[in-house]
Amino acid sequence: MYDLIIIGGGPAGLAAAVKAKECGLKKVMICERSTELGGILNQCIHNGFGLTYFKEELTGPEYASRFIDMLKETDVEVRTDTMVLDISPEKEVHMVSPAMGYRVEKAKAVILAMGCRERSRGALSIPGTRPAGVYTAGAAQKYVNIDGYLPGRRVVILGSGDIGLIMARRLTLEGCKVLACVELNEYSSGLNRNIVQCLNDYDIPLLLSHTVTNISGDRRVERVTVSEVDNKTKQPIPGTEQYFDCDTLLLSVGLIPENELSRDAGINLDPRTKGPYVYDNMETSLPGVFACGNVLHVHDLVDFVTQEAQRAAAAAAEYVKKGQPERGEVLDVKTAGGVTYTVPQQICPADLEGDTKVSFRVNRVFGKSRIVVSSGDRELFTQKKPFMMPGEMQNVMLPADILKAAEDSITVEARED
Amino acid sequence: MKELICIVCPRGCRLTVNENNDYAVTGNSCKRGEVYGKAEVTAPVRVVTSTVRVLQDGRVPSRDRAVRCPVKTSDAIPKGLIFDAVKAIEAASVKPPVRIGDVIIPHICGTQADLVATKNII
Numbered sequence: 001m002y003d004l005i006i007i008g009g010g011p012a013g014l015a016a017a018v019k020a021k022e023c024g025l026k027k028v029m030i031c032e033r034s035t036e037l038g039g040i041l042n043q044c045i046h047n048g049f050g051l052t053y054f055k056e057e058l059t060g061p062e063y064a065s066r067f068i069d070m071l072k073e074t075d076v077e078v079r080t081d082t083m084v085l086d087i088s089p090e091k092e093v094h095m096v097s098p099a100m101g102y103r104v105e106k107a108k109a110v111i112l113a114m115g116c117r118e119r120s121r122g123a124l125s126i127p128g129t130r131p132a133g134v135y136t137a138g139a140a141q142k143y144v145n146i147d148g149y150l151p152g153r154r155v156v157i158l159g160s161g162d163i164g165l166i167m168a169r170r171l172t173l174e175g176c177k178v179l180a181c182v183e184l185n186e187y188s189s190g191l192n193r194n195i196v197q198c199l200n201d202y203d204i205p206l207l208l209s210h211t212v213t214n215i216s217g218d219r220r221v222e223r224v225t226v227s228e229v230d231n232k233t234k235q236p237i238p239g240t241e242q243y244f245d246c247d248t249l250l251l252s253v254g255l256i257p258e259n260e261l262s263r264d265a266g267i268n269l270d271p272r273t274k275g276p277y278v279y280d281n282m283e284t285s286l287p288g289v290f291a292c293g294n295v296l297h298v299h300d301l302v303d304f305v306t307q308e309a310q311r312a313a314a315a316a317a318e319y320v321k322k323g324q325p326e327r328g329e330v331l332d333v334k335t336a337g338g339v340t341y342t343v344p345q346q347i348c349p350a351d352l353e354g355d356t357k358v359s360f361r362v363n364r365v366f367g368k369s370r371i372v373v374s375s376g377d378r379e380l381f382t383q384k385k386p387f388m389m390p391g392e393m394q395n396v397m398l399p400a401d402i403l404k405a406a407e408d409s410i411t412v413e414a415r416e417d
Numbered sequence: 418m419k420e421l422i423c424i425v426c427p428r429g430c431r432l433t434v435n436e437n438n439d440y441a442v443t444g445n446s447c448k449r450g451e452v453y454g455k456a457e458v459t460a461p462v463r464v465v466t467s468t469v470r471v472l473q474d475g476r477v478p479s480r481d482r483a484v485r486c487p488v489k490t491s492d493a494i495p496k497g498l499i500f501d502a503v504k505a506i507e508a509a510s511v512k513p514p515v516r517i518g519d520v521i522i523p524h525i526c527g528t529q530a531d532l533v534a535t536k537n538i539i
Contacts, residue, residue: 035481045487045535046466051426059466061487061536065517145468148485173467173503192422192429197463201496 002027008113010039012293014067015309021074023317029077038064043145052303087265109288109316116255116294128215137163137252152248157181160188164252169198184211189391255298272341273297280347281315337413349404355397365389369416375406425449434458462493470510492530
């Protein structure tokens with residue numbers, strides 16, 4: 001019997017494992033389906049990680065190695081090449097690996113840290129032929145940075161998510177011609193700094209309010225058609241077609257939390273985040289099963305994944321030591337005024353000490369604005385925000401006393417001044 | 418007056434740099450933003466990251482071992498030298514074991530920065 005089994009050895013799983021040991025748990029295991037720990041950080045060789053958590057600028061592999069080194073100081077059992085197939089409500093974890101075959105291990109608590117995966121062409125319904133040369137940006141990143149291959153030479157990128165922007169620069173440095181980065185919305189979903197240092201630095205055009213409306217090519221991509229879209233309907237405007245002769249189309253069109261295991265375990269999922277519903281201690285609807293990182297909701301900064309994983313691991317340690325906490329009154333966290341979701345979705349104010357972090361995103365660009373948290377018709381908390389955009393996750397720290405003063409539910413709302 | 422987006426951290430502050438007033442920076446939230454704003458208008462610099470070939474006994478290792486070692490410049494280098502640096506990186510290779518921080522190319526392109534490994538490779 002394990003105290004804790006962590007599913008996934010990326011940034012969330014690593015931070016959770018280290019924290020769980022700090023909190024005094026004895027038998028802890030990480031299951032990782034890849035051959036090495038670190039998850040997606042291994043292929044994110046660019047810098048910019050760790051500014052919040054380590055107060056210095058690290059590359060992805062360096063950030064991962066900080067936690068891998070910390071983990072080496074512990075007795076956490078690391079099972080790589082290990083795929084988890086099923087989690088039962090009794091927290092029996094079914095796993096398979098070449099080294100150990102099929103195993104069922106039982107745990108007092110489980111942390112879900114499986115991360116997310118990329119939306120692919122199938123999710124977009126782009127018309128055209130089905131040639132080789134259409135990749136998700138993250139797949140291309142693996143080919144280039146881990147395997148040392150170029151996916152193509154002349155590249156168009158659909159979507160301006162951060163991975164797409166990072167790949168625009170990466171492929172340019174490797175000698176490819178990146179013809180354009182095409183974004184459906186009138187704003188980029190990537191971080192501003194990435195638009196500056198990945199597109200502007202290399203004179204790569206960013207076509208906002210545009211999308212790919214056709215892919216042509218027999219065996220290999222030969223050309224993509226790009227059209228302007230109506231900002232209201234998001235439909236292509238006839239007569240605005242541009243043609244790009246290229247051999248590669250990269251898709252950077254969003255990430256989806258990878259929750260097949262959670263769903264099969266009967267854990268309630270939030271259709272907005274596509275991750276589990278969680279309480280303020282990151283516990284899912286299945287007692288003793290916690291979630292953190294991109295499996296819970298997609299983050300833009302790994303530093304916040306680390307913090308969330310530590311919160312989940314501390315709570316899992318409490319659960320193992322003391323059993324299921326008395327929840328007392330449960331507040332639903334509702335959204336209004338451009339806030340698309342919150343994590344956590346439920347808060348139990350009874351035992352709270354200190355501040356509770358609530359993360360959320362907004363659905364459009366906000367100038368100078370305020371975040372207002374209210375319960376019924378009472379405003380409990382406001383915080384000014386100079387600027388918000390959908391690509392940047394927002395956080396508010398809610399003091400315990402205001403949460404204790406709330407009844408039934410709280411509503412998180414964004415109001416532009 | 419030049420308007421910039423700060424790239425020092427993910428916050429992305431909107432900076433204004435006044436060339437006529439000793440490159441005074443406004444709109445920044447921290448000291449690093451001021452340094453960036455000044456440098457970006459006078460002598461822009463970037464950290465370059467890439468990978469180099471891993472060679473075991475002069476050959477590319479088998480597929481179950483790492484074949485690329487990620488690298489970075491230990492400091493930001495002038496923007497104009499990025500493509501020269503990339504050429505130098507393409508010609509370089511490492512032999513395992515490699516430790517994070519191992520210098521692969523000292524003073525890359527004649528700068529104060531070294532090209533260093535960013536991953537431990539056994």
